[in-house]
Amino acid sequence: MAPLTGSLTARLKSGTILALALSAGLAVSLPAPVLAFGAPESFAELADQISPSVVNITTSSVVSRPSEGGPIVPEGSPLEDFFRDFGNPGNQGPQRSEALGSGFVISEDGYIVTNNHVIEGADEITIEFFGGEKLPAKLIGTDKQTDIAVLKVEASKPLPFVSFGNSDLARVGDWVVAMGNPLGQGFSVSAGIVSARNRELSGTYDDYLQTDAAINRGNSGGPLFNMDGQVIGVNTAILSPTGGSIGIGFSMASNVVTKVVDQLKEFGETRRGWLGVRIQDVTPDIAEAMGLAKAHGALVTDVPDGPSKEAGLLAGDVIQQFNGQEVRDAGDLTRRVADAPVGQAVPVIISREGKTETLQVTLGRREEAEGGAVQTSGEKPGQAEAGELQLMGLTLAPVNEATRQRFGLGGDMSGLVVTGVDQSSEAWSKGLREGDVLLEASQQPLTRLQDLKDRVEAAKEAGRKSVLLRFSRGGDQRFLALQIG
Structure with a gap:
């Protein structure tokens, strides 16, 4: 008989121990099996199902051209000398510019969803359907906050459309399919997985699904489908040093999009x-x-x-x-x-x-x-003492006429102004800078230097490791905690 390998021996020993434990009536906890599912054999059936609802969008607008000087070329380009020698061939004047993007039909009567940046500034919008038919589109409404726009076409027959799915049910690792018009090449399908959820880029209402399905220029506004053929995202942006897909794409989650679309259809604007x-x-x-x-x-x-x-x-x-x-x-x-x-x-x-x-x-x-301008309320300053205080890496002075003039503070500002920050301190690493004004410590207002010292001592007596500060910078107010060690 061939000798047992080490790994097999270990498995037999483990099995023997398990058998003994079970025979003894002992409770045994085993790790749950990890399930991994293979890729679909083909995405063809899904692509056939959803393709008729995906559209290419062409926009046209008039843009201004310089009336003097030649075309703009990169500095140091070999073409730079050519255009300097031969000059501008003539007055270009305003010219018509075209741009391409993607979208998808959400109702049989012709409502279409895309990105706002695809159609922004356009005076003509043309929709090309999967079968090659082209129709003009009317803009119903846009929302710059989520980069969503709703269009409408008038068709002679009911249009094939797709429904939104629940993006909250999308799991990291789920298969997804992106469709659109990448780089103006026409209808195209790419597949990948959900790489991450709840991504935020720069918008107030950002809730993006991240995917490695190939998304390129021209895919903007196109749909991201789950395996049930439901739209769970609108392809909006990519992260790329080259301008092409490197597998980091972002689709605005459908649970954000649906609420925006409903309001744009009903009101032509958002009402948040x-x-x-x-x-x-x-x-x-x-x-x-x-x-x-x-x-x-x-x-x-x-x-x-x-x-x-x-x-x-x-x-x-x-x-x-x-x-x-x-x-x-x-x-x-x-x-x-x-x-x-x-x-x-x-x-x-x-x-x-x-x-x-x-x-x-x-x-x-x-x-x-x-x-409209939102007015904030502020306390009227009292009579503050002079002098400075060094504490927690900060050099502080009371807000008075001298410090108001020095740091450009408003007449209704009160508190302790930061006149210096030790760059090796926690205060510096957390972003406090000269000119910031401390308004509160431990949620109690600060008007005197002694107020801050009292708050710090009280926090120490309460056994706390840090003190909560509220500060103002340029009218914006924030909280941060500094260690008082």
């Missing part, structure tokens, strides 16, 4: 809820400084005139639940508020000074609030 607070994430050090059990929720940094101020919210409150749903972070709260109906009174659960309270806030409309 507005809570009327400025917020930031609760970091672990802020949670420790505030005595919170865990770092979650949205920390209120400022409450200008609006719905929240009327409902009694204060700077320093931590919003833990909104309308019955737990708030993970500031971005999560922003999206939940935007989805809530304007004018609706919603319960908001907050943590304030270690206690939980429920407030009823009647939401305003964000678009109206952003259309």
Whole structure:
């Protein structure tokens, strides 16, 4: 008999131990099996099913051309001398420019979804269908915040269309298919997986699915399908040093898109809820400084005139639940508020000074609030003492006429102005800079240098490792925690 290999011996020993344990009636815990599914044998059937609903979009617009000088060429290009010698062949004047993108039909009566940046500035929009038919499209509405636009065509017969799926059900590792018009080459299909979820790029309402399915220029506005043929994302952007796909593409999640599309179809514009607070994430050090059990929720940094101020919210409150749903972070709260109906009174659960309270806030409309200047309230400054204080890597002075003039502070500003920051300190690494104004420490207002020293001592006596500071920079207010060690 051939000798047992080491690995086989180990497996036999393990099996013997398991058998003995079972015979003895002992409870045995085994790791759950890891399931891995192979790639579909083919995506052809799915492509046949969904292709008729995907469209190519051509836009046309008039752009200005310089009336003097030649074409713009890169500095140092071999063509630079040529155009310098021969000059501009003539006055170009305004010219018509064309651009290409993708989209998809969402109803048999001709509503089409694409990216706003695909059609922005266009005075003519042409839709080309999978069978080659072309129809002019009318713009119904756009939303720059999510880069979504809705178009409408008038067709002589019902159009094939696709439905939205639930992007929240998409798991990292699930197969997806992208369709569109990459690089103007016409209808094209690419496949990949969901690489990540809940990606944020630069927008307030960002909630992107990341995929390695090939997405290139011209795919913008096209759909990202799951294996059931449902749209779970709108292909919007890629991360690439070359301009071509390197397997990092982003599709705006369908659960964001559907709400925008419904409002654009109904109103021609978005109507988002507005809570009327400025917020930031609760970091672990802020949670420790505030005595919170865990770092979650949205920390209120400022409450200008609006719905929240009327409902009694204060700077320093931590919003833990909104309308019955737990708030993970500031971005999560922003999206939940935007989805809530304007004018609706919603319960908001907050943590304030270690206690939980429920407030009823009647939401305003964000678009109206952003259309006008929002005035923030500030305390009138009192008589502050002179001198400076060095603490936690900061050099601080009271806000008075001299420091107002030196740092360009408003007349209603009060607190302690940062006149210097030790670049080796935690304060520097966390972003505090000269000219910032400390407004509060441990959620108590600061008007004197002694106030800050008192707050730090109180935090030490309470056994805390850090103190929570609220500061202002250029009118924007934020919280951070500094160690007081």
